[in-house]
Amino acid sequence: MNRINKKLQEDKKLLSIYFTAGYPKLNDTVEVIESLEKSGVDFIEIGLPFSDPLADGPTIQESSTAALENGMTSEVLFNQLKDIRKTVSIPLIIMGYFNPMMQYGVEAFCKKCAEIGIDGLIIPDLPVQDYNENYKAIFEKYGIINVFLITPQTSDERIRFIDSISNGFIYMVSSAGVTGAKNSFGDTQKTYFDRIAAMSLKAPQVIGFGISNAETFKQATLNAKGAIIGSAFVNNLSKNGIKSIPDFISSIR
Amino acid sequence: MSYFVDENGYYGQFGGAYIPEMLYPNVEELRQNYLKIMQEDSFKKEFDELLKEYVGRPTPLYFAKRLSEKYNTKIYLKREDLCHTGAHKVNNTIGQILMAKRLGKNRIIAETGAGQHGVATATVCALMGLECIVYMGEIDIARQAPNVARMKMLGATVIPALSGSRTLKDATNEAIRDWINNPVDTHYIIGSVVGPHPYPDMVARFQSVISEEIKWQLKEKEGKENPDYVIACVGGGSNAAGAFYHYLDDKEVGLIAVEAAGLGVDSGESAATSVLGNEGVIHGSKTLLMQTKDGQIIEPYSISAGLDYPGVGPLHAHLCESKRAEFISITDDEAMNAGLELCELEGIIPAIESSHALAVFNSKKFKKDDVVVLNLSGRGDKDLNTYIKYFKL
Numbered sequence A: 001m002n003r004i005n006k007k008l009q010e011d012k013k014l015l016s017i018y019f020t021a022g023y024p025k026l027n028d029t030v031e032v033i034e035s036l037e038k039s040g041v042d043f044i045e046i047g048l049p050f051s052d053p054l055a056d057g058p059t060i061q062e063s064s065t066a067a068l069e070n071g072m073t074s075e076v077l078f079n080q081l082k083d084i085r086k087t088v089s090i091p092l093i094i095m096g097y098f099n100p101m102m103q104y105g106v107e108a109f110c111k112k113c114a115e116i117g118i119d120g121l122i123i124p125d126l127p128v129q130d131y132n133e134n135y136k137a138i139f140e141k142y143g144i145i146n147v148f149l150i151t152p153q154t155s156d157e158r159i160r161f162i163d164s165i166s167n168g169f170i171y172m173v174s175s176a177g178v179t180g181a182k183n184s185f186g187d188t189q190k191t192y193f194d195r196i197a198a199m200s201l202k203a204p205q206v207i208g209f210g211i212s213n214a215e216t217f218k219q220a221t222l223n224a225k226g227a228i229i230g231s232a233f234v235n236n237l238s239k240n241g242i243k244s245i246p247d248f249i250s251s252i253r
Numbered sequence B: 001m002s003y004f005v006d007e008n009g010y011y012g013q014f015g016g017a018y019i020p021e022m023l024y025p026n027v028e029e030l031r032q033n034y035l036k037i038m039q040e041d042s043f044k045k046e047f048d049e050l051l052k053e054y055v056g057r058p059t060p061l062y063f064a065k066r067l068s069e070k071y072n073t074k075i076y077l078k079r080e081d082l083c084h085t086g087a088h089k090v091n092n093t094i095g096q097i098l099m100a101k102r103l104g105k106n107r108i109i110a111e112t113g114a115g116q117h118g119v120a121t122a123t124v125c126a127l128m129g130l131e132c133i134v135y136m137g138e139i140d141i142a143r144q145a146p147n148v149a150r151m152k153m154l155g156a157t158v159i160p161a162l163s164g165s166r167t168l169k170d171a172t173n174e175a176i177r178d179w180i181n182n183p184v185d186t187h188y189i190i191g192s193v194v195g196p197h198p199y200p201d202m203v204a205r206f207q208s209v210i211s212e213e214i215k216w217q218l219k220e221k222e223g224k225e226n227p228d229y230v231i232a233c234v235g236g237g238s239n240a241a242g243a244f245y246h247y248l249d250d251k252e253v254g255l256i257a258v259e260a261a262g263l264g265v266d267s268g269e270s271a272a273t274s275v276l277g278n279e280g281v282i283h284g285s286k287t288l289l290m291q292t293k294d295g296q297i298i299e300p301y302s303i304s305a306g307l308d309y310p311g312v313g314p315l316h317a318h319l320c321e322s323k324r325a326e327f328i329s330i331t332d333d334e335a336m337n338a339g340l341e342l343c344e345l346e347g348i349i350p351a352i353e354s355s356h357a358l359a360v361f362n363s364k365k366f367k368k369d370d371v372v373v374l375n376l377s378g379r380g381d382k383d384l385n386t387y388i389k390y391f392k393l
């Protein structure tokens, strides 16, 4: 069984962290991952930086630009991660935009992920239909889970469809917007969280975008299976460095 | 082979809608409605009337006698430079503002490079009384100051794009992020035949008025609808798409697309996507784009802000790959000199984008009785500072 599915069966709310690979320094990637696991994080999204991250706010734009300037590429990332399964056992997901994966070759990319022990991919700008028609078979061949996004604007009908083709979790984007830390969620978000919970979907939901602290984590995981912290973690990492990771994580739950 | 968009939003292998799920409802709403709305009688009537009374269409198809003599061929200039606001861009913004109104949107966003599309968008927003926000790279704001002032006078808010290279590509990123943040009340008026389906097709249809007019105008002047060649510059490709549109299936009409070579295609400072680019995804569309081996988008360069884009629209990628159109790259120097030559021979100061198209006469030889239509996409007022600096006027 894929590590993601195993993790989703655990009887607890899951905390996931997104960070940008190759940031703050090019060779920090592995140390960040190891520190996150030791601090008790349930799974990790490793951000593959892209020059034009359309769905990201300023924090992740800046970490992506810095990582690229540091020399991060798909090839470099795969090299950094080649022995990661000797030290890390929690699920690892690569999150990145489609173009770098397309240039690497989607099949070659998935094959490399499988060799290393990457469990899933999140590709915000790969459309559901395109995935279904052109890439699903490749992902399945290598046992890579593709994670789809839904938003407050996604229709019930489309959510049902996405649920039907999800074999891991559904990534619930918390609000209409790009990535970025928020201090609390308002009524619109609560209504949306309740609406999705009431749909009793087959795939567990993990909420991301705007989760930043214990309060937003708690609100998000009231119904959902877990939550993902991105920008707030990256902000903390750039301010306080890798050694601050355990404190940051213990401040969340 | 078809050169028009297929039902899935592709031109051959190019096109599609590579957008994050956050944009799906907006783009889908547009996709489901754009053709229906464009075919409504009331829409057509309002669009045609505004093009006539407000934009000043039809624009002349002007026989350039002295230019023709110099190059020993028959050259007609399609005078899009005479459109209200000074370029073809307004054909599209008139169409899209009417579309936005019918979709019930009351907030308009746009990206701009040279500022021509920003001005054309601010203009139609003023005309319709809608809120207008224009994203523009910080560097372009500095080099196109007069257009920034025009947008402000027209009531638009100009927001500098501070990310990445701070030019057109980044302004487009910021506009897309704005749309993600404002998914309900906002329409994004894209300025060229780029972006996710249905934008390339919708913008091409609004611009197709250019070749529609060329056909009957040429019939009046030459007794035939088809020229031997149509020449247009390509940034994203909207003026070229409009000038080519009604000739796409007429194989005897040669289509010439002119890209900016910047300091030279091999100089590292260029925007010649057809030479330097390969297949990839930018701004929601699979197309030819300039990128590193790792798939990071490369910052282009051209003296002309309107051609300073690392991709081309998917229609043009298809025209290039299928060889339906000939792609020619023109350097900064070639373009600037061709621009000055038009001033001297015809008394017309062209936009530097259009000057790239004019420079083709120096690199490609036409026959004496060839009828060549060149789409003069814009006027040079906005470029005076660049002309002054370049020629030390």
Ligand SMILES: Cc1ncc(COP(=O)(O)O)c(C=O)c1O
Pocket: B087, B088, B089, B113, B114, B115, B116, B117, B191, B192, B193, B233, B234, B235, B236, B237, B238, B239, B240, B305, B306, B307, B351, B353, B354, B377, B378, B379
């Ligand atoms: C006068 C003029 N011509 C051409 C262009 C290039 O755009 P497109 O290739 O979409 O026609 C611009 C863009 O700003 C322009 O202002």
